[in-house]
Amino acid sequence: MLLWVPLLFLGISFVFSMLGMGGGVLYIPILFWVGLRFKTEAIPLGVLLNVLTTASASVTYIRDKLVDWRLALPFGLGMLVMPPLGAWADLTMPSKPVILLFALFTAVAGVLSLSGWKPKGAGMGPRQKLAMGLLAGAILGFFTGLLGRGGGAFVVPLLLMAGVPGKMAAATSSVVVTAAALSTFFAHLLTARNPRWGLWLLCCAAVLAGSQAGSRYMATQMKTKMVHTLFGLLLLTVAALLIVMDVL
Numbered sequence: 001m002l003l004w005v006p007l008l009f010l011g012i013s014f015v016f017s018m019l020g021m022g023g024g025v026l027y028i029p030i031l032f033w034v035g036l037r038f039k040t041e042a043i044p045l046g047v048l049l050n051v052l053t054t055a056s057a058s059v060t061y062i063r064d065k066l067v068d069w070r071l072a073l074p075f076g077l078g079m080l081v082m083p084p085l086g087a088w089a090d091l092t093m094p095s096k097p098v099i100l101l102f103a104l105f106t107a108v109a110g111v112l113s114l115s116g117w118k119p120k121g122a123g124m125g126p127r128q129k130l131a132m133g134l135l136a137g138a139i140l141g142f143f144t145g146l147l148g149r150g151g152g153a154f155v156v157p158l159l160l161m162a163g164v165p166g167k168m169a170a171a172t173s174s175v176v177v178t179a180a181a182l183s184t185f186f187a188h189l190l191t192a193r194n195p196r197w198g199l200w201l202l203c204c205a206a207v208l209a210g211s212q213a214g215s216r217y218m219a220t221q222m223k224t225k226m227v228h229t230l231f232g233l234l235l236l237t238v239a240a241l242l243i244v245m246d247v248l
Helices: 004-017 024-033 037-063 068-079 081-088 098-113 128-145 153-163 166-189 197-220 224-247
Strands: none
Touching: 004 024, 004 197, 004 224, 024 037, 024 153, 037 166, 037 197, 068 128, 068 166, 081 224, 098 153, 098 224, 128 153, 153 166, 153 224, 166 197
């Protein structure tokens, strides 16, 4: 059995849970590379691990009152409702230019996070948060359906660029991505065939442990500067992966 895979996922979930992301961008390719069938094994398990990572981290962040619910609820609603429309549009729209656009957007957010940039102004009021959450959630929900992937890599940079503090951005993103990933999980669960239950259980246990450790460390130990540095490095890595794996 591939015992090293759960250990690797333990580390991945530790890092991604700190940043409000699910880790599906790494879980699914790794599972495919080690020999699992892409559509019937790698995607169903990878999406499940994505859900567990963000849901487990969300429990910590909700308990520590780090989630901005005025943003999370409308954002999550848009991410739940719009993916089917994006999936339908996938039949007629080219995906590579869209992926390149999101990769560049993510890279810009990564650079801004590393530089410590903060937007000018007093921040968003309740109405602005509602409007941003609905609009951004609808747009990202549409494009996640179009691209066939979760939106965690895009939610965090958008929140950062809107001026949401690093810890709150990660916590809010965890809740939003969990809502979006759940619908994706139930859709892909129907495609699972002959799951390797031992590997599934070990990977799920590793991800739950890693995400709990990562979210608790971020909530209680990490300083703001360290959060932004880690955000920036990971966002630049995600942008590079998007370009290498989907555009080139």
